[in-house]
Amino acid sequence: MIQGMRIPEYVQIKDVSPRDGLQAEPTIVSTDQKVELVNRLTAAGVPVIEVTSFVSPKWLPQMADAEEVMRRIERKPGVRYSVLVPNPKGAERAFQSQPDEITVFVSASETHNYKNVHRSISESLAGFAEITEMAKDAGVPVTAVIVTAFGCPYEGRVPQSQVLDLAAKLTGLGILDITLGDTIGVANAVQVYDMMEAFQLSLPMVRLAMHFHDNRGTALANMVAALMAGCDRFETALGGIGGSPFSPGAGGNLASDDAVYYLQEMGIRTGIHLEQLLEATRFLESVIGHAVPSRVYRAGGRMTPVGPEGDWHE
Template sequence: MRTGDGRRIGINEVATRDGLQMEPRFVETDDKVALVDALSTLGYAKIEVTSFTSAQAIPALRDAEAVMQRIRRAPGVVYTALVPNVRGGERALECRTDEFNLVMSASETHNLANLRMTREQSFRQLREVIALAGRAGVPSNVSLSCVFGCPMEGEVPIEGVLGWIARFADAGAQGITLCDTTGMAYPTQVQALCAAALQRHPGLQLTAHFHDTRAMGLVNTIAAVEAGIVQLDMSLGGIGGCPYAPGASGNVATEDVVHMLECLGYCTGMALDGLIAAAGQLERLVGHALPAQVSRAGARLKRHAPPPDFEAIRERALARVAAAAGPVRR
């Protein structure tokens, strides 16, 4: 494991889309806007604000237009949103979405189960969305699900994943996110896929997206960064579960990843105190504890006071030393 030597890592926040979409309690539009506005001050490269899916499909994000129109945009931050199809793309363009995030699975079974299309059908649909975005001068990123394994198929061969990356690059996608949708990735596998994708597509913006379902989210993050990935998805508070592992945590938590990267000497440009405060804000909005650790424990050098009777403890201990030494030897 190597030090970061100040290498810059871009941090993408997905809590407001990938996290909130699964929450049973509807977060009011005002609160969503206030949360995004708070996040905008913290140093993110990208914030995935919402999803232009149908209100029936994801009721938690039925206020996509309102949120996207009302947020205060900070210079330098890319405000992205999930776009499932051409209709969603038109809605996203009307709201001045900076980037489209498209989703498809590298696993045929997962794509059918999740999106009700074959991968070929998804690809053709997304190619139209990429073209629509391109005509408006808006870049598209494709989040490829299950690239490190499928909960139904098992292993997903690396060559198949690389094939989809190449097809989307040819179709005009500016970025690809390698998503470990259900937490099946492990570090050496992560390194192999990230290194191969970077090597074959030097012009593509590659992002890694890990889940902590099997406790390897941060380990895989380091593996990706050591392989050359400089853009990472993460979710404030670790919000966003995994339907295939009830009770297990989902997305890696922004405050945990940022804290680790800074310890290792990478430069995230993020304000950890502000992140912890925003995680508290998010926790109040969703109404339950979030799985992130650093929000609870604080940064590693956070000081705690000694016990209230510490001086008395020390005096008694030192008195025992004096008694043991005896009067003569003093």
């Protein structure tokens, strides 16, 4: 009996290019350009956009205009404009800008968390407890990203149980929207599929999202594995920007363009208009001044038969 591939009918894309993408760019992008990028993502139909990050400008000068960007973007009803916060101090700033959700982040591996935010995982969680209290008062939902969830540059492979334990602590703080980040692009299909199943079994209340980096060209393959295990939320970045643009084989994010194209070809709805998204990529490329890694942007999205007279070489 033909079963068919068991996949979701709708997938929610959260585009993180204005934050995770631009923070990795060497060029400082102007506030005008950031606002236009977010507006173009909105116009293309992206349902959730990570607009900026309320980190100290000392650490990330690229995000120093967080308040201004949040004030100037055109908000479309129904679209969620999300912001990243590293700690309670950042959250305080963030709430002033009326985000639709705020996102906290913690590493699955102790060493990476310390290198990234200069505190232990427990110290990060203590901060989240404060933040969720503030969020309750402000009426803003909190989501969390567990970074290095599949592998850590310092500790290597991260055990599944370590990720589940950390996620359980997040649910204890009332955070049920959790994203797993493959920060250095080392996840594989089996690991992703099994992780997804383990969450469904032990933390069925969690709404899990996946955030794949593409250092080794594995991001789309990992997305297929996640989809087949029932995952219906992905974080991607326009053009595939992000990661470190200075390292060879640059490991950007899964490109929103590539993800949306492939989901559309699979018959999965995203509500995103691919051609308009590719227009936004064209704009992004002009802003950052170098080629983006997106494959569909380069090769063209739809198959357009050239007809019997077309020129074709195998």
